[in-house]
Amino acid sequence: MPDMVIHLSLFAIALAGAVAGFFVDRFGGGWSPDQIWTAATIPVAVALAVSMLRDMLAGRLGVDAIALVAMIASIAMGEPLAGAVVAMMYSGGNLLEDYARGRAERELRSLRDRTPRIAHRQEAGGLVDIAAEDVAPGDELLVRAGELLPVDGELLDARAKLDESAVTGEPLPETRARGEALRSGTVNAGEAFRYRASAAAHESTYAGIVRMVEAAQTAKAPFIRMADRFALLLLPATLIVAGLAWWLSGDPIRALAVLVVATPCPLILAAPVAFIGGVSRAARSGILMKGSSAIEALGQVRTAIFDKTGTLTEGGARLIALDTAPEVEPGEILRLVASLEQASHHVLAETLVTLAHQKRLPLSQPTAVREYRGSGLEGVVDGRHVRAGSRRLVLGDGPLPPWAASAGTSGDMAAALAVFIAVEGKPVGFLAMADAVRADAAATLQRLHAAGVSRILMVTGDDAETAQAVAAQLAIDEVRADCSPAEKVAAVAAEQARQPTVMIGDGLNDAPALAAANVGVAMGARGATASSEAADVVILVDRIDRVAEAVSIAQRTRAIALQSIVVGLGLSGIAMIFAAFGYIPPVAGAFLQQGIDIAVIVNALRTLVGPMEPGHARATVPTPRIAGEV
Structure with missing residues (x-):
């Protein structure tokens, strides 16, 4: 029988008995009120005794013994x-705990409930419905409107609109283009589309998230284990205070009052x-904390170490500048070079072609x-000869054109790749491609400093010049x-x-450092499985500001937990003293005890509804510096 049913039944018995006793006391009946109240107490006491015996056989001793005594x-x-009243309040407290845990775990449990189960596979005879676990890499799948993607894959159609909120926390649908990676667990928010499976179901993004969620639900924080051990001191302390109250006053009722106001719930x-x-709360923002240990440790970090590529930067080439010769239309130059780049497999080519499509x-x-190779390419576009590549390939030993005199000299282009364009042998354009710093990186580091992270480092495998060019734009200490x-x-x-440290990275080469840190945070939006498995916290949305939000949530959670414990025990201690001196009778003490318990749990539940962080506003990507309008 589920625990909640048992707790509800015991609460109903205790409540009915308490009310019936008052009714008989006022109007009379076959039984005396004391008999009814005793009968209502015994089932709860027996259930508690059985629970305690089971815990003792498992090697645990709980402070619920105070309620039994x-x-x-x-x-x-x-x-x-x-x-x-103690029986009613104790069983009611268990009900409240059941509700609190159910409410707190709802978002995490919903991830498991949404696990994709069916896939539509394209075969020679048409579409065949199969179990998601039977999908193999390379299978061509159809996803109808409103359906979940069963496995990770690559989009085959021109575009698809996806609701990724369950995986990333982003509320608005995202549009994906042909060739882009799609992740299992997301929802088709548009028309039906085809995609090719790139992983089996158990190796896909959503299955990994579910595994990490299960680990998160079973992990126990050192903070909680410390609280469990400290709680054991409450039983002997309560018995000593109760014994002293009885001995000094000669009144056993004072000892009873002390027992009923002593509460382990805080x-x-x-x-x-x-x-x-x-x-x-973190899961709703696309932040997966692997259990209480991760959130507690993250709340105490004072040093943050960032990888560069894909973490502080976007992890891919982006157009940051486009200059053209006088009276040359920038849009036409971009169209020509993008047309030419369609024939190249270089990583920059895809970026330029995608940008042209967007425009x-x-x-x-x-x-x-x-x-x-390594310099550029040339070809004929619309009957005109176009060459794009390095300065030497396009300009040879000739001087830099006046309109491109600033190329590569500004600080933000120190680490950029320069691409010169010539049409019919005449230089007409210059563009700069770079792995740009994330738009929200600077604000993220500022928020970390404000949260008490006193030292921020960038540790990267890139060369020193590139690393320094990125660091110059951010508040990096080393x-x-x-x-x-x-x-x-x-x-x-x-x-x-020196002090508790968090490591933030995204690549396979970051996995050892993520595992070694007090807290490892993986940027897992692009499916970096090794780093996600090694990390304690996984950011499921491709935004660095979630790191600062994760620290903020962790600090607030730890503060509320500590606040609940200290205030709850403080109130209980004060009530015990008043009860020992005879100011609180047993019945009033029982009600007071439950009032403290309720206040403590309600306060702890505040972690579910923390203030929405500024990072939920969509970060804007800086527009490239373009001479003219594209």
Whole structure:
């Protein structure tokens, strides 16, 4: 029988008994009120005794023993009403805990419930419905409107509109173009489309998220384990205070009052509920915390180490500048070079072609294309000879044209790749491509500093010049370039010797450093499986500002858990003192005890509904510097 049904049944018995006792006391009946209150208390006491025995056989000793002693002592001392109230409040507290845990785990549980189960596979005879786990890499699949993507894959149709909110936390649908990677667990928010499976179901993004969620639900934070151990001190302390109250006053009722106001709930409930709430709150923003341990550790970090490529930068080439000769239309130059680049397999070619498509420029098919490996290419577009590539390939030993005199001299282009364009042998354009710093990177580092992260480093395998060009745009305290994976691990170890450290990265080469850090944060939006598996926290949306939000959520969660424990125990301690001096009778003490428990749990639940961070506003991508209008 589910625990919630048992707790509900016991609460109903205790509540009915308490009410019936009051009714008989006022109007009379066959049984006395004391008998009814005793009968209502016994089932709860028996259930609690069985639960405690089971825990003791498993090697655990819980502080719920205080409630059991209070119920037994209430009956033995002729105060069965106090026992009935304790029974009602104890079973009611368990119900409240069931609700709190259910509410806190709802978002995480919904991930498992949404696991894709059916796939439509294209076969020789047409579409065949198969189980998602039977999909193999290379299968061509159809996804109808409103359906979940069963596995990771590559889009075959021109475009698709996807609702990725369950995976990334982004509320608005995203449009994907042909050839882009698609992730399982996302929803088709547009027309039906075809895509090719790139992984089996158990190796796809969504299955990995579910595995990490299951680990998150079973992991227990050191903070919670510490609370469990400290809670054990409450039982002997309560018995000592109760014994002293009885001995000094000679009144056993004072001892009973002390027992009924002593509550373990601030310790045994507040911390788990608060941490589960924090994990759930993070999940709604596309941040997967692998359990309470991760969120507790993240709340204490004071040093942040960032990888560069794909973490602080976008991880791919982007047009940052386009200059043209006088009276030459920038849009036409971009159209010509993008048309030519259609014949190239270079990573920059795809970027330029995609940009031209976004600007709705009509591309032509190039002919007579010749590629100079490492330098550029040339060909014929619309009957005109076009050459694009390095300065030496396009300009030879000639001087730089006056309109391109600033090419490569500004700070933001120090690490950029320069591409010169000539049409019919005449230089007409210059463009700069670079792995640009993320639009939200600077604000993210500022927020980390504001959150108490006193030291921020960039540790990268890139060369020093490129690393310094990126660091110059950000509030970086130290840069370490040309680092191998082993050197990244060494850098993490050195920083950890000073203070708690978080490592943020996205690539396979970052996985060892992520695993070595106090907290590893993986940028997992692009499916970097090794780094995601090694990390304690996975950012499921391709935005660096979620790192600062994760730290903010972790700090707030830990603060609320600690606040609940300290305030709850403080109130309980004050109530015990008043009860010991005879100011709180047992029945009133039982109600007061439950009031404290409810306040503690409700306060812990605040972690579920933390303030929305500024990072939820969509970051804007900086527009390239273009001479004229494209």
